[in-house]
Amino acid sequence: MPRTTVIGSERVLISQPDGTLAAMPACVVIKGNRIDTVVTVLPGQVAAETKSLARKVSGKAYFVGDNLVSPAFVNAHTHLAMSFFRGFTLGESTRKNMIEDLFFHVESRLTEDDVESFTRMGAYECLLNGVGFVWDHYYFGKATAKALESVGLAGVVAPTLQDLSGPGTKWLERQWDETREISESEDFASAGVFAAYGPHATDTVSPDLWRRIVKESSKNSLPIHVHLAQSKEEYVKVFSREGKSPVRYLKDLGVFENDIRSLLVHGIFIPKEELALLNSKNKVLVFCPFSQLIFQFPASVLEWENAGVRWTVATDCVASNDSMNVQKELRYVGGLANMGVTYSPEHQRFLCEGGVHAAQSVGEARARVQDLSMRFSNSKFLLTKIWNTTESLHPKVRVGRLSAGSLANLVVWDNSHASLWPTTQELRGLAMGDTVGAIQNMMVAGKWIGKDGNYSNSIVKSAEYCEAKKDAEMRLQELQKRL
Numbered sequence: 001m002p003r004t005t006v007i008g009s010e011r012v013l014i015s016q017p018d019g020t021l022a023a024m025p026a027c028v029v030i031k032g033n034r035i036d037t038v039v040t041v042l043p044g045q046v047a048a049e050t051k052s053l054a055r056k057v058s059g060k061a062y063f064v065g066d067n068l069v070s071p072a073f074v075n076a077h078t079h080l081a082m083s084f085f086r087g088f089t090l091g092e093s094t095r096k097n098m099i100e101d102l103f104f105h106v107e108s109r110l111t112e113d114d115v116e117s118f119t120r121m122g123a124y125e126c127l128l129n130g131v132g133f134v135w136d137h138y139y140f141g142k143a144t145a146k147a148l149e150s151v152g153l154a155g156v157v158a159p160t161l162q163d164l165s166g167p168g169t170k171w172l173e174r175q176w177d178e179t180r181e182i183s184e185s186e187d188f189a190s191a192g193v194f195a196a197y198g199p200h201a202t203d204t205v206s207p208d209l210w211r212r213i214v215k216e217s218s219k220n221s222l223p224i225h226v227h228l229a230q231s232k233e234e235y236v237k238v239f240s241r242e243g244k245s246p247v248r249y250l251k252d253l254g255v256f257e258n259d260i261r262s263l264l265v266h267g268i269f270i271p272k273e274e275l276a277l278l279n280s281k282n283k284v285l286v287f288c289p290f291s292q293l294i295f296q297f298p299a300s301v302l303e304w305e306n307a308g309v310r311w312t313v314a315t316d317c318v319a320s321n322d323s324m325n326v327q328k329e330l331r332y333v334g335g336l337a338n339m340g341v342t343y344s345p346e347h348q349r350f351l352c353e354g355g356v357h358a359a360q361s362v363g364e365a366r367a368r369v370q371d372l373s374m375r376f377s378n379s380k381f382l383l384t385k386i387w388n389t390t391e392s393l394h395p396k397v398r399v400g401r402l403s404a405g406s407l408a409n410l411v412v413w414d415n416s417h418a419s420l421w422p423t424t425q426e427l428r429g430l431a432m433g434d435t436v437g438a439i440q441n442m443m444v445a446g447k448w449i450g451k452d453g454n455y456s457n458s459i460v461k462s463a464e465y466c467e468a469k470k471d472a473e474m475r476l477q478e479l480q481k482r483l
């Protein structure tokens with residue numbers, strides 16, 4: 001018998017038929033790792049209904065009063081093992097190509113056990129930030145999947161595939177096999193851990209390997225998770241090797257065919273006219289603002305939005321971000337349209353000349369982006385990015401929505417926390433605030449992660465966490481010696 005829980009709250013965030021999101025009295029029935037049903041209830045009757053439903057399904061009742069229940073966050077692009085890079089200074093490498101000059105050098109000395117150990121720390125950081133699901137991409141995919149399972153974080157693991165350059169070339173066949181093993185494992189699936197193909201990028205993967213990935217992806221519907229057009233070096237290399245841009249290269253290889261689902265990360269070097277090639281419900285571009293600010297510069301998501309392309313928001317890795325909190329990325333997106341005003345000709349003129357006339361034309365430049373600014377700072381628009389934009393990408397899992405059939409990933413928020421006051425604007429609080437301290441508890445794949453009301457402390461003081469941290473510290477010291 002799968003474990004069954006009934007969570008009742010006066011304020012459960014549910015998608016409405018008109019596409020809006022609203023907090024309403026409801027009970028969420030969870031069987032095993034999925035949501036079985038969501039039953040809306042009359043106000044004031046949730047406590048009784050929670051108990052009665054729990055009796056009916058022989059489950060545990062959990063009534064949270066008027067504390068808000070929302071989907072847990074989804075982080076659509078991580079390399080959790082890279083949490084250890086916080087111990088390295090980036091310095092000179094940001095001047096050149098950080099990926100090739102720093103990452104590849106260090107990563108070629110990693111062992112499988114290092115990856116499992118460092119991933120555990122990255123996974124804990126996600127849980128502490130209200131993230132219950134990640135799309136991870138790294139070498140030693142099975143070690144990554146095991147780390148997620150042991151810590152209790154759900155996600156889609158893409159073992160890195162590369163054959164032209166990069167540390168993974170020597171592990172290619174093994175990573176190919178591990179993709180299949182993760183995908184076929186019922187234990188991983190019940191922990192909410194699934195697989196995707198993880199070609200590293202367009203410059204590090206040959207046409208032959210791409211064809212092999214496309215063929216298998218079309219056969220078994222596993223999505224492709226890849227870095228696309230992330231640097232000038234990648235763009236130039238692909239152009240000189242293939243005589244075309246990274247996007248056209250992938251198009252000609254069949255990566256953008258309708259039956260191929262793909263998560264395309266960074267997209268900094270995609271000309272406007274090529275965006276139309278990515279306009280499909282099975283393709284999602286990933287914007288990682290704070291990471292891109294460090295390793296390159298932010299992609300032009302305003303153009304993505306104009307082109308009607310689906311896109312989501314993620315953190316990328318600690319090496320270029322330092323935080324696994326997706327909320328802060330949303331604030332960046334929320335204010336993005338206004339950022340163009342800073343670099344507008346009008347503001348540049350004002351900076352040189354000053355004066356009332358120049359100030360007035362800056363006001364006009366700002367008015368031009370007002371509509372876009374309103375759209376980007378809309379709370380539902382932002383939260384959809386980190387809840388359910390990727391929900392249709394994997395055939396075995398739906399996530400980021402409190403509805404029947406979705407993975408049971410949810411957060412109970414403590415309304416008494418100052419970051420959620422006043423509680424009438426719950427979407428705004430979650431989209432623009434720092435509400436991680438208000439997590440009362442989080443459920444991932446049907447299992448509670450922390451102790452109710454003492455969420456983050458109960459995690460960092462647990463024996464499992466202390467053991468994981470000790471192991472990672474020892475391994476980091478050993479790695480530093482090997483370098």
Ligand SMILES: [Zn+2]
Nearest residue numbers: 079227316317
């Ligand atoms: Zn990345």
